[in-house]
Amino acid sequence: MEVHYRGMTRDDIRAGMRLKDLAGWNQTARDWERFLEANPEGCFVAEASGRIVGTSASIVYERRLAWVGMVLVDPEFRRRGIGLRLLDIVLEFLDARHIPTVKLDATPEGRPIYERRGFVAEYAIERWSLERPTPPARPAEPLPALLPTILKMDCEVFGSDRSWLLSSVDRDAPEFTLAHEAGGHVVAYALGRHGSRADHLGPWMAATESVAEEILDNFLRRSARQTIFVDLVKAHPLAEKILRSRGFVFSRPLARMVRGPNTHPGCPELLSAVLGPEFG
Numbered sequence: 350m351e352v353h354y355r356g357m358t359r360d361d362i363r364a365g366m367r368l369k370d371l372a373g374w375n376q377t378a379r380d381w382e383r384f385l386e387a388n389p390e391g392c393f394v395a396e397a398s399g400r401i402v403g404t405s406a407s408i409v410y411e412r413r414l415a416w417v418g419m420v421l422v423d424p425e426f427r428r429r430g431i432g433l434r435l436l437d438i439v440l441e442f443l444d445a446r447h448i449p450t451v452k453l454d455a456t457p458e459g460r461p462i463y464e465r466r467g468f469v470a471e472y473a474i475e476r477w478s479l480e481r482p483t484p485p486a487r488p489a490e491p492l493p494a495l496l497p498t499i500l501k502m503d504c505e506v507f508g509s510d511r512s513w514l515l516s517s518v519d520r521d522a523p524e525f526t527l528a529h530e531a532g533g534h535v536v537a538y539a540l541g542r543h544g545s546r547a548d549h550l551g552p553w554m555a556a557t558e559s560v561a562e563e564i565l566d567n568f569l570r571r572s573a574r575q576t577i578f579v580d581l582v583k584a585h586p587l588a589e590k591i592l593r594s595r596g597f598v599f600s601r602p603l604a605r606m607v608r609g610p611n612t613h614p615g616c617p618e619l620l621s622a623v624l625g626p627e628f629g
């Protein structure tokens with residue numbers, strides 16, 4: 350079987366969504382567009398037998414940190430080296446542009462191929478989910494513009510400026526953009542996305558338990574969906590306890606992995622939950 354690799358275009362998003370659905374993931378066509386808008390030459394597909402059977406995508410933050418996401422292979426075509434080749438193509442692209450650090454959030458299935466290419470585990474992340482029999486009937490209105498302060502704080506917490514990405518997330522779901530200020534400083538913030546299967550809270554940052562709870566409860570009131578996903582940072586001292594108390598249950602493990610120098614790690618200890626495995 351011959352496999353052909355090429356750059357991804359907008360016309361391939363439908364095929365990307367097919368692979369994403371086969372994996373049971375939560376992304377939307379907008380998420381693929383975010384990759385293609387931010388890094389149009391850094392997204393790839395594998396074609397075999399006239400159809401797209403694999404994808405990989407990347408996004409670059411401040412030319413010093415790249416994120417690899419959407420590494421997906423059609424179940425019928427797995428274990429033939431396509432996933433590893435798609436990873437190699439995206440890494441060759443990033444290396445040619447001298448991006449020193451590459452990160453990703455690996456599923457247990459993906460982890461072996463990343464380890465083979467020198468990625469090492471940084472910290473553990475877990476997908477937790479909530480099923481609500483009766484979600485709020487009507488979603489809430491957006492709050493007054495808080496984004497500029499959130500973007501500044503996120504740059505410190507995440508370790509790189511990803512204002513473009515978070516602004517796009519805010520545009521699509523402004524009612525989920527939340528912040529708590531105290532003494533002129535942002536002490537908590539969150540954004541969220543309307544995924545294909547669930548509303549997804551993240552990033553979710555909070556300095557104390559009470560503001561973390563306030564942000565989560567506000568998000569839950571603002572979502573009209575039955576299912577909610579959160580990708581919590583396992584080492585965070587409070588996030589799991591708070592999620593359990595609201596009825597969330599463990600769904601699956603992920604490992605944040607890094608290749609190259611981790612010179613701008615940010616402050617993961619302040620993060621209750623990441624934006625999402627595909628974007629960091």
Ligand SMILES: CC(C)(COP(=O)(O)OP(=O)(O)OC[C@H]1O[C@@H](n2cnc3c(N)ncnc32)[C@H](O)[C@@H]1OP(=O)(O)O)[C@@H](O)C(=O)NCCC(=O)NCCS
Nearest residue numbers: 372420421422427428429430431432433455456458459461
């Ligand atoms: C993870 C994923 C992308 C891997 O894709 P893949 O095409 O099966 O990957 P590869 O074939 O390159 O490698 C997978 C395994 O097959 C083995 N393999 C590669 N070529 C092979 C061949 N010709 N014959 C048999 N095995 C082979 C590899 O050695 C590897 O083995 P290991 O897992 O024991 O290390 C795929 O399983 C997938 O889409 N999973 C669901 C989504 C997901 O979790 N993505 C990762 C996100 S981080």
